[in-house]
Amino acid sequence: MEKSALQIARAAYQPKLPRGLKGAVKAVEGAATQSVDNQEEIKALFPNTYGMPLVEFVPGEEKSYEPMNVGIILSGGQAPGGHNVITGLFDAVKRLNPANRLYGFILGPGGLVDHNYMELTKEIVDEYRNTGGFDMIGSGRTKLEKVEQFEKGLEIIRELGIKAIVIIGGDDSNTNACVLAEYYAAKNYGVQVIGCPKTIDGDLKNDQIETSFGFDTACKTYSELIGNIERDCNSARKYWHFIKVMGRSASHIALECALQTQPNICLVSEEIEEKAMSLDDIVAYIANAVAVRAADGNNFGTVVIPEGVIEFIPAIKKLIAQLNDVLALPEAKNISRDEQVDFAKSHLTAENLAVFNSLPEGVARQLALDRDPHGNVQVSLIETEKLLSEMVAKKLDAMKAEGKFVGKFAAQHHFFGYEGRCAAPSNFDADYCYALGTSAAQLIAAGKTGYMAIVKNTTAPADEWKAGGVPITMMMNMEKRNGEMKPVIRKALVELDGKPFKTFAAQRDRWARETAYVYPGPIQYWGPTEVCDQPTKTLALEQSK
The missing domain is CATH 3.40.50.460 (Phosphofructokinase domain)
Incomplete structure (x- = not known):
């Protein structure tokens, strides 16, 4: 794969980790939890994964871990930083035990059901550090909600000796992760399921999830474009x-x-x-x-x-x-x-x-x-x-x-969607996602299932971030979907107060x-000369000897 100067420079960036995830890690359990609403209904639907405690990771003492294999799935639309969740998970599972292996299921949850997978090696993972997109293993929108899917997935989980599945997705995908965790727990299959909060829309957040990954980068990318349009608007003065x-x-x-x-x-x-x-x-x-x-x-x-x-x-x-x-x-x-x-x-x-x-x-x-x-x-x-x-x-x-x-x-029209979904992650998203992947590995090591990896205190320097896990059931309520009442993670709307x-x-x-426009400029307007001072390819080719 040919790389731009930016990708080469960006690959060398080492994401920062919270203090609690550096070196040996200890899981500290907090108070028991309950769902945000409809407690009786949610408890009845998730008897094996309801009411579990919050978890925070703090520095601990070195200990040895038995070898384990982990599977990872990207679910739903792309969001900047997804590759760093994978690299964070990969590095963390290898630190726990170098014999550990990571398998990526291809094109989303459907890869688990269809037994479509690849082993993620250091050579593969290193190609995607700090890059945007989901192209390392692809994504998909298959919903994991039927017993046949769970059982079909179990076949490949057993064949590959997988101890835990990590599902990276939004509210619907993490709801499905919770259903899968409950099913495997009820059947006593010994397979853990961990979620990671992803959506550029920013509507997967609550008291425990301060932000979903990709939101920071997408907003910076769109704001750059909006600023460019505002500058043009203020220059042409006619649209x-x-x-x-x-x-x-x-x-x-x-x-x-x-x-x-x-x-x-x-x-x-x-x-x-x-x-x-x-x-x-x-x-x-x-x-x-x-x-x-x-x-x-x-x-x-x-x-x-x-x-x-x-x-x-x-x-x-x-x-x-x-x-x-x-x-x-x-x-x-x-x-x-x-x-x-x-x-x-x-x-x-x-x-x-x-x-x-x-x-x-x-x-x-x-x-x-x-x-x-x-x-x-x-x-x-x-x-x-x-x-x-x-x-x-x-x-x-x-x-x-x-x-x-x-x-x-006179009007001009724009829709910014795909422009932001696969942008190169900002430093914040690169760090945040790497920490989420690391947290997911530590939740697996702590024997947890039905949890979502979380990182809090994110306005402080990364060293002071608090990493841990929250039971997915804590974020659920009952809502009408397709004419039926179903358990789902409650979406976070803009709070008018x-x-x-x-x-x-x-x-x-x-x-x-007034014309009070602000022009934020490109999010990659930083860094080494070979990135920031490149001439155009046209000019370079025209003047090459």
Whole structure:
């Protein structure tokens, strides 16, 4: 594999570890835990992995460990730092006993079921240190939830002599990890299952998980791009840029990027829901800001939009909830796509049907058709940025006719998704992920199962971070999925009384009117001359002798 100068320099970076994970490690158990809600139901579903104590790792005394083999799975969408979880796990299991082996299951959880795997050797692992992406072993979205899958996975686990499986994923993947841990524990199979918190969306966090990995890098990457657009916007002075960013179920990315770049407008889905805003309310809010800036002679601006905003508009949220139930009906499984919209409409309440019919045709069809593997609307496919800019343009035309808008409005559209998912991890994510992988190894060594590796106190220097594990059941509650109540890890939404949102809210009126843009610049704007001072390849080739 040919490497860039950046990759070569980055490979030499040695991630920092918390004091408790350096050298010999001791696991200290804390108080017993309970789930965040629905305690009786969760306890009944997970009798073998419920109520376990929190674990923290502190410096301990050297001891010897029997050889063990470990399997690792990347699950769901990519997030910067995934490779460092693997390298951290690899280095830690080798330190525990050099005879230990690590096996990667190819293309996600499906690799476990299909017995598709590879042994991860030092030569392989060294190629991927501090790199973005999940390409070392690939990822997938197969859900581990059926007994046949668990038993099929057990066959290869037994064949390879695997003691524990580490699943790196988001809330759904870690819910599945908990179900798998419970099944193997109930059957007394002696197979441990450990999770790691991954999602760039930032919605896998709580009292124990301060942040999910990849969020730091993704926000820096998107903020660099938003800053570039703001600079262009302030230079050309003729476009309103509508920028959609990742974040289906929460607005953490949009809010963080707004704090880093100070756009004119940033929508926060959770606030829209709290205020029971309609689609028209949102359009009016943006149009009024455009009009105010136009009156000042500024016919340009930036609007940051979380990709899931449409799901948070209360009337549309109610519609989607009923659509999800309707499309989960047995009779819905046997109808063609062409019939699906009419089928959905025929089952809607009068109130929801009115909302459905009020939407632009393309958006309405989207809501009634495509679903992801978890049964959710695929909101990332809805071009919310275009929908909003078109509706704002219509609103401004009406305002112009009434003499309330004197200016020009022209829009540009952007969606930042894939641009951030596989970026080279920031120093924070490189360190954080390496520590998570190391924690996962120590949880296995301590005989734990049904735990998620965690690292806390992350605003302090890495040496002062606190590493450990939290029982996955502690983070669970019951929610409706595909028409049924299921145990899931509760998603973390933006807290409107939290400091990040309050800081944003205190400044946004000024940002809306003024041009207060901040240009963060590239996250890799650091380091050695051979990285930072490279000429273009064109120039180098043109001038080569």
